[in-house]
Amino acid sequence: MNEHISMRVNSARLSGIKGRTVRLPCKVLRLSDDIAIVEASDGGQVEIQRKNVDVTATYVEVIGSVVDASTIKAMATLPLDSEGEIDMQLVNDVIELTFESRFDKLFPRYKETEPSMPTH
């Protein structure tokens, strides 16, 4: 069960969970054949390794495994575009809320794989 957790994260929360699967809602800044540079909901930039994975919209959710604190190896993407522009600030608020300790019972937690800076 543990292996199939995929929390929604922003760029800051990528540290300490190398190898884990995450979901990253983000805005595509630059797209090339193998790589996409995206901006996460907290403003931080992340590199997406996207061999064979399509990126079809401006806002996407990247599902993939964490390579390091600023790189994700993508497995799939979900388009997030909608009529109004997606509110990344709201997305970030929600992401941060899900990690709060009072909601530990609602959301699964990763075990950290490497020492990291405290995120709060």
Next chain:
Amino acid sequence: MSQLSSGICRRLNEAPQEEIDQLASGHTVQLLSIKKVAPTPNSTTATDRFRIIISDGVHFVQAMLATQLNDLVANGDINKNTVVIIDKLACNFVQDKRLIIILDLHVVSRDEEKIGAPTAPPSTQDAPAPIALESASSSVTATSSSTTPAKQTQPRTGPSGRGGRSVYPIEGLSPYQNNWTIKARVTQKSDIRTWSNQRGEGKLFNVTLMDESGEIRGTGFNSVVDELYDKFEEGKVYYISKARVNLAKKKFSNLQNDYELSLEKSTEVEECLETTSVPKMKYNFVELSSLEKLEKDNTCDVIGVVKEVGPLSEITSKATNRTIPKRDLTIVDMSQYSVRLTLWGKQAEQFSADDLPVIAFKGVKVGDFGGRTLSMVSSSIMTVSPDIEEAHLLRGWYDGIGTEKNFQSHTSGSSGASFGGFNRNEMRHLSDVKESQLGMSDKADFFSTRATIMHIKSESISYPACPTQGCNKKVVDLGSGWKCEKCDKTFERPEYRYIMSMAVADWSGQAWLQGFNEAGLAVFGKTADEVHEIKERNEAEYNALMAQASGVTFNFSCRAKQDTYNDQTRVRYGISRITSLDYREEAKHLVELLKSPWAQ
């Protein structure tokens, strides 16, 4: 023996208006007599009024004791020969007479002998004439009695000539004195209003009258409207006499006075040109943050900066079927609260304030739509940028720091509707609505909720209605046309309007809501005419449309009321406002809620 402030009586008798105000306090006098003024016959309980003679040892003058000091006489704190210090007095001037009223005093000593041998002060043009009431001042020494009775018997009850009028303070009016004249400013004059109910119909108007002692409301009906309406002009000062003093109907006015005036055919109104002594508007401002403490339907005074001006809109009054223009303003004040205030009629139309002025409102009604709202009523007075201290303070505060502040709102953000908008803060879930028995009492209750449509009763979702603007009555199919009973007109085709029953549900329960045309438009996205046509043409398409509308979530503002239909009494939930969800807005609110103390 106490030392009296000799010379004060003479000064009081002779000094012009401006000086009197300064002479007011700190003088020691002896009360030579206190006489209750005889109330007129037919009085039951009366506020007593006392006429007193004050002496400074050298002269004496007559004065009236303000009713707030009556207790002192009743307790025996003051009586004959008591020496007192005057703390506050007022003097009303009328033509060539002056009336001194003692508003506040404190006792120095009692049971003294009469000090000195006071006489009537030398007569200037204005001899000391008290209010010409029936009781004679027999306690005064013999020397004076010869001069005063002549003045006292001056006919004040006589014809409405200029002579012989002395002015009463409004504060002293009571139903048990008839021979009074007040000098007051008209601070507010209402429009002429007509009414008709089972007992008949008529017209009326109101005025608010104010002098330095207080305010009182006057009402004139029917023929009096014709006679007096034009005579009164807002802002001008008049002598008014021979109106009837009745107990005030507090429901219609927020003035402090226990009494109000009925203006009759015999009421005399004369314009007064000597207006200096009559004050301008008096306010009793309430901070916006404490509006919650006021009950609904109370009136109050507020002052605030206009933060937002809504557009002019129209509302059709269900009672009279007339359209009334309205406009909402949002005002804020230093308590960091904001509130919505509604203007009606001409005021709404004429309102133009592109800057953000400070406006003082007197006598606005408190409502409870979505928290607290304020509304102008016929007796409310709105003054833009008044020249009073509170206004200057507000202006300075707002220009300095107010513009950046976030204000706590008494009304929720998203509404402008007449029935009270969708109030996210007071949203209820459906089982709560049922448990709280909303709508079970005689009056209607309002609530907001978010729910998903589960089922729409598709057999009857619309009715043929009269196309006349504002008339939504059902029209009858005569075969040759559709007739509206109310408008007495026949139409070739009716305009269909929605009337639907929908089962909605949320996590807690289910309820049946009644929706009208507005609701139908929101749910189907088509007019009732279009849907009716689809139903006639293609049943399958119609059913598909119904199914499509199910499962959609909306925010509802509802009105719960009891209804009796064929002997069955049930609570019905009517939809007064329906809005689609703006997920972004809703999500933001949820986030805020999670961050609030409630969620910790």
